[in-house]
Amino acid sequence: MTNTIKGPLWAARNWNAEDGAGSIHDDDTAAELGFRGGTVAGDIHMNQFPPVLVGIFGQQWFERGHLSLQFRNATIDREKVQVFAEQPEDGAQQIRVWMEREDGMLVCEGTAGLGDHSGSELRTQDYRACAPEELKILRRVKPGMSLGSYDVMAHPDKQFERFDRQLISDPLDWYRHASPWGEPVAAPCTILEFLWGSAMEGLGPLVEKSTGLFGAMEISHTNGPFLLNRSYHIDCEVVCVGQSPKTEYVWYDQHAYNGSGDLVASLRIQSRAMKASSPLYL
Secondary structure (H helix, E strand, O other), X not given: OOOXXXXXXXXXXXXXXXXOXXXXXXXXXXXXXXXXXXXXXXXXHHOOOHHHHHHHHOOOHHXXXXXXXEEOOOOEOOOEEEXXXXXXXXXXXXXXXEEEEOOOOEEEEEEEEEOOOOOOOOOOXXXXXXXXXXXXXXXXXXXXXXXXXXXXXXXXXXXHHHHHOOOOOOOOXXXXXXXXXXXXXXXXXXXXXXXXXXXXXXXXXXXXOOOEEEEEEEEEEOOOOOEOOOEEEEEEEEEEEEEOOOEEEEEEEEEEEOOOOOEEEEEEXXXXXXXXXXXXXX
């Protein structure tokens, strides 16, 4: 029987509540859509995985490791959650990982590993698009569409502030201080803010008014780590567009390159738009 590795219990914080009315992280908006309160974003939960993965794979996880998750149940501010991972068998480069709330509710599940991630949780999904005429909220979003290219500087201010306020679950010292690679390393939430933030410049204007949430997310390092105080070039594109009974969804990729043109990190996201939040479904 496979042994299980456990991380510590942490009370995850919903710092996105400051996004204001209309966001899934806002208590009133979330309640209207059937949630218990403003939800903790998926990238905030992802922050809790790296210490466990470094313990399993070593610091090279930040250089060429990946974390690929499907989000199953939402949590709210200060609910305690815990990371679990399979103990890898000899030579295994990919393992199952998941997160549970303190009472055992499954929050997310997927895979993590080193190197080739073509067999990861998200890379093995069915990416066949639905018929375009079935879409309303995402009707202007097409598979293969470019969401633009952007140049960003990975400023450390937000990550340092969250570290100092003890908002990052299970934080590594490398998030605030010098790392084995010199500069501090970006936590998953910080990678998302720079890569996803770039993609939203192109995607946001194409999406009809609605409330969205993350359905799945994968961070993969190729020539990592993604370091702070560095400049990156970000390319973004749509992978697939589809729908479920309650949502319309779009899968999209973001790739970050360093000044030498080397791929440093990639982010694949499934964003869901709640049909119940859109006037197009009234």
